[in-house]
Amino acid sequence: MSQFDDKPRLDDWSMAMRASHDVHEGMVVNLGMGIPMLVSAFVEPDREVLFHTENGIIGFGRVIEDPDLVDPNCVNAGGQPVERAPGMSFMSHSDSFALIRGGWIDVTMLGSLQVGANGDLSNYHPPGKIIGSIGGAQDLAYCAKKVVVLMTHQTKAGGPKIMSQVTLPITAPTCVSRIVTDVAVLDVTADGIVLREVLGGWDPREIQEITDAELVVPTDVGELSL
Amino acid sequence: MSQFDDKPRLDDWSMAMRASHDVHEGMVVNLGMGIPMLVSAFVEPDREVLFHTENGIIGFGRVIEDPDLVDPNCVNAGGQPVERAPGMSFMSHSDSFALIRGGWIDVTMLGSLQVGANGDLSNYHPPGKIIGSIGGAQDLAYCAKKVVVLMTHQTKAGGPKIMSQVTLPITAPTCVSRIVTDVAVLDVTADGIVLREVLGGWDPREIQEITDAELVVPTDVGELSL
Amino acid sequence: MAVNKVMESFDAAVADVADGSMVHVGGFGTAAEYPSYLIAALARLGVTGLTITGNHSGFSEAQVEMMKQANLGMIKYPVDYVSPGLLVDRGQVAKGILAFPVLNRGLEVPFETLLKQGKVELELIGQGSLAERMRAARAGIAAFYTPVGVGTVVADGKEVRDFDGRPHLLEHALKADVAIIRAHKADRWGNLVYRGTARTFNATMAGAATITIAEVDEVVELGELDPEAIVTAAPYVQRVVVRPAEKSTTWSDPC
């Protein structure tokens, strides 16, 4: 695919683990479908976080792995069964999105197809589809206090996903503040996209090569640690 | 006060009894403060009516007379304790007025200071007050499917309350469809205010004399019966 | 005579749904959230030209069969699961107002096939604005301003207005002719409680239509539901039907 094929990359679980560092006690956190949903596994029980799922729970527990414990009426937005946890409550869809729209979500973590240098999020309309499904991501992207994107740094075909300007239809404009990829952690700032952490085995120039947007590289860029 | 002082008049309870005839099984009914709140006493238990009070109950029972049975957290909008009844539910103020505004109240019965020939309701701002308290009556007046006013036909000073045009600030325009007074039952129609029933001892011309609005008097005007 | 909204059959409950109606279809994504028996009854009724609203456009009968057989997920598919996609696949749907009209990857659902063929119309909308438009319909709010969607495909043709320096879209109440929803318990007045995440769009759609029909697990005695915990108050529900003790395995059987 490219000259970087032999370089180390984080798997989905490791990306989720890195992203979990941005989840602090007391936060209300919404995890989107895909990689973001793995994040909760890395939040130890003594770090109390109120996980929200837009289909109508606040304060649920872990994703359930044992089929005998599954309750089909206690699932997250991805359809995964989740644990009933002390302090949780159920709400209707309109109440759930009132919570989102009202700005009560501290952090949402979303997957994406592309992110623009200005923070534009394009995560609903894959190339070639007649239309995309905008789902509940749009409300989260517009209204959460902080939007973190978890995605591979490149498309499967090796193309860039962090763009000077997104080429796919946008879910929400200028909303992303942090991107965690399989090789780096980047922040969207007024000065552009700043490279914060780089995975061991990569250097910043190599990250720039697989990124369409021009990166700001501080002198103290760190190593991505899990 | 006037030449009609010695004529019969319904007391508050009798007016409420007459108004109760317009409450039918299955209806959602909101009774305003004052005389309207007496109406529920005349709806026998086997005529199932869902009484709504805007402070947040649907389906409550009778007004409680025995101090030992009082629950200070189960009261109607007038602050009277009411019975918990099977099928009732509590709701917040915003949910309660969603129910009102959405048009889910079949009949509201309200007291009033004046009603106009076009159905204008003026029931919140007594003469001489610097301001009136509009309360919850406005939402009910605009949005209930039917608005019935219960009031004495005249002011305490003997002045008219059913006006060709109201002189007090309006609570809601052209909303009243029926008026039950202490001497008559009248309907607000496109042709004006129609006299439907007259209390025994009165004739329609006498009702007209104590009414500012010009009344339409059908040939078959009935006697007001309880 | 007492107030009793409980009807004997799903077929009777939907019998007066007319061609061209707008139907809010409850549920969100997983099988246990859908009013399967009411969807099946609409399929049997054969009513056409429907506008359906909801989160997901749903799967075809064949796709559902495949999912029931494969049972890949953690959650078993109930034998009586019927997806709104059945109505789409049978050509009963003219338009969808949906947040998930297609799957973003994998399977091609009936709505996508028909959309490509120009046989259905789509109004794409995010879940939040869709849910709020339903809540507005129930609550007598004609329209509202939301910050969500400005500058995206969902804003096409909609008024934009600034509040506190932030642009907002004007979204209108979405009142359907009929809402078909799934709830857990009802009483004869139509009070409803839901079970867990099956509350979702089901509770949101209750009252957002002229006629709301609830498919429930159980009808309990009046007074048995906790007055502090009733989620949908009686006036919002016009009809209630109980799911059968013996599960249906064929949507086409009268029920």
Add this chain to the structure above:
Amino acid sequence: MAVNKVMESFDAAVADVADGSMVHVGGFGTAAEYPSYLIAALARLGVTGLTITGNHSGFSEAQVEMMKQANLGMIKYPVDYVSPGLLVDRGQVAKGILAFPVLNRGLEVPFETLLKQGKVELELIGQGSLAERMRAARAGIAAFYTPVGVGTVVADGKEVRDFDGRPHLLEHALKADVAIIRAHKADRWGNLVYRGTARTFNATMAGAATITIAEVDEVVELGELDPEAIVTAAPYVQRVVVRPAEKSTTWSDPC
């Protein structure tokens, strides 16, 4: 360390309320619905220039004393009842956004007295639009169109627009700096349930402010509140204070 929103005193809970704040004051009309201890704490704090919102402007201390003594109604006045009128009477209130600023007959409440003297400003609004403006603030809706109030005093200066041939008023979200409310039970996350008709404006105001402070009868263990019956979800509540076992009889005592 665990999330814990429970605070030790009412004084501590309101200590950072600033002069000129907008305060949603919970309750509706009867004594048992009011956040009496939080009202008293604001009185002790002595903060001024407040805009208060709510149904009723409330009674003076003397009027409440009279009502406690007379006990005319069916419902006994609790000894620890404090009315929002205390704040008005003490001159802490610059403006009211209220549905019941004055009694339509009988007693002259402090707000009426000060209104006549030009010492308070009034925005009169019906209960429904007031409650919906609070709900909008909580739910991130900037403004909405309601049919209620067109052509009346509450419409002054407001935009009117037709929807389906019916005129509607544009009403804006009403987000306060602080909401003081009364609830029945809370947990340490701030989940709340109410008791009967004390739900009223208390539940409506929860989350309609930057800081929502709940005065509760009891704090229960996390998990004790039924997840199907929680009325106010934890994120809407920032602070919780428990009412004292021994009732206060003087609003001026630190508590």
